[in-house]
Amino acid sequence: MRAVVFDTFGPPEVLRVTDLPDPEPGPGEVRIRVRAAGVQPFDVGYRQGVMTWAPVNFPQQLGQEYSGVVDRLGDGVDGLQVGDAVLGSTMFNGNAELLCVPVPNAVRKPDRLDFPTAAAFVAAAQTASGALAELSVDSDDVLLVHAAAGSVGTLAVQLAGIRGATVIGTASPANHDYLRQLGAIPVAYGDDLVAAVRATGRTPTVALDAAGGQAIAQSVEIGIAPDRIGTIVDDKAAAELGTRVVRAGRDPQRLAEVIALAGRGLLTMPVRAYPLSDVVAAHRAVESRHGRGKVVLIVEP
Known part of the structure; x- marks a missing residue:
């Protein structure tokens, strides 16, 4: 599979797209064929080396948000099937063609949302809704x-x-x-x-x-x-x-509630899309701290 990695901390130019072995889902996991992946300030900080608590194993993948289609089931999986469209959070592996996630972390994608928009909602939905609740x-x-x-x-x-x-x-x-x-x-x-x-x-x-x-x-x-x-x-x-x-933690249920509102047309999110191969430009866009909505990588058209 193609995936974004970096071999040292530094500016956006340390990022590259390379081939890695395809992951296989473990018990209770599904494998996702990623269609779109979000890029967020956390990814920028991780790549820069300022997230000193976060584990790093070079060449290191990155990416925390995805949308895509289930393409393989691990043992004991219930509630999802091959072909289901989902979105959700992950850790350090979202900017790739394939990733494996526990079933509870995958939220069904409403038909109304395309894959880039679905990926764009993931982190912002959980952060914004959690912050409003805490306040x-x-x-x-x-x-x-x-x-x-x-x-x-x-x-x-x-x-x-x-x-x-x-x-x-x-x-x-x-x-x-x-x-x-x-x-x-x-x-x-x-x-x-x-x-x-x-x-x-x-x-x-x-x-x-x-x-x-x-x-x-x-x-x-x-x-x-x-x-x-x-x-x-x-x-x-x-x-x-x-x-x-008010940095609310990840919560698939809270994400599902916000996504349900988006699926009813009650929420909007502008998307600034870049192909996976342009991940350097995508990181520059996030670092600029300008622009509307969300930067998203298109992994598969």
């Missing part, structure tokens, strides 16, 4: 989402709207019409953010930070209670300012 966002809230045009922000805006909350989203001016389409009140990030938020006439009661930098300090300055400011990217600032880290 107890409800219909009485005005939620401030920092980096609202990214993949997590895109879903946080929509999921909060479904809960009945009012949402203010930060993004570059080029993405303000996009945020309006999602249902958010757009404001530009930067040094003038606090004034821009106040100019909306809405007073945020809760904040979700997917940007880092000034975002947490600005949320505090706006007057949001520290225990209702959550970040998924800036643990250091959270510790310094007494706010929260």
